[in-house]
Amino acid sequence: MSAVAREVHGPEPGEVYLSREAIASRVADLGAQIARDHRGGDRELVLLTVLKGAIVFLADLSRAIPIHHRLEFMAISAYRGSGPRSDGRIRLLKDIDRPVRDCNVVIVEDVVDTGLTLNYLLKTLRFRGAASVEVCTLLDRPYRRLTGAQPRYIGFTATDDFVVGYGFDFRQRYRNLPDIHILAR
Numbered sequence: 001m002s003a004v005a006r007e008v009h010g011p012e013p014g015e016v017y018l019s020r021e022a023i024a025s026r027v028a029d030l031g032a033q034i035a036r037d038h039r040g041g042d043r044e045l046v047l048l049t050v051l052k053g054a055i056v057f058l059a060d061l062s063r064a065i066p067i068h069h070r071l072e073f074m075a076i077s078a079y080r081g082s083g084p085r086s087d088g089r090i091r092l093l094k095d096i097d098r099p100v101r102d103c104n105v106v107i108v109e110d111v112v113d114t115g116l117t118l119n120y121l122l123k124t125l126r127f128r129g130a131a132s133v134e135v136c137t138l139l140d141r142p143y144r145r146l147t148g149a150q151p152r153y154i155g156f157t158a159t160d161d162f163v164v165g166y167g168f169d170f171r172q173r174y175r176n177l178p179d180i181h182i183l184a185r
Helices: 003-009 020-038 055-063 116-127
Strands: 013-018 045-050 070-080 086-094 104-112 132-140 153-157 180-183
Touching: 020 055, 020 132, 020 153, 045 055, 045 116, 055 104, 070 116, 104 116, 116 132
Parallel strands: 045 070, 045 104, 104 132, 132 153
Antiparallel strands: 013 180, 070 086
16 A cells, blocks of 8 residues: 555554454354353343444354344444544444333443443433343453453454454544454554
């Protein structure tokens, strides 16, 4: 890639970090585990994700869960302070379509880092009367956690490298790649 193209488009995907085969196998395992944990329950199972990063993972995970469930979506944004970093407050951009009162909710995340956003979601869903709220994440970075939020279902423990593909993006690019790549810098 030329220097001009790199300036316009940014860095390119580098080596494969997780192959599509490894991802598919782990998603199948997670779906089976969630189904076992919720089979025969009398409460509706809801898979909820925050747009947009986890949408590919959510679609595959939903197909891997052979019991009835519904999908819900939220969009949130962190408020920005005066500098480049968030001040920790969350702004709701899109709310769920149907209530989750008395439902078993599994929050489906692409990656859990600090846990700040996840903490907000957990508190919000519990306040709204969800019977239970659990977390399923494709990538977990427990060494970056700033809260006590802990996923119940974990695909992979990840390095701190910036990744793209399988829903992960860089400036809205590369979400469509079937493998997860480390972003070349």
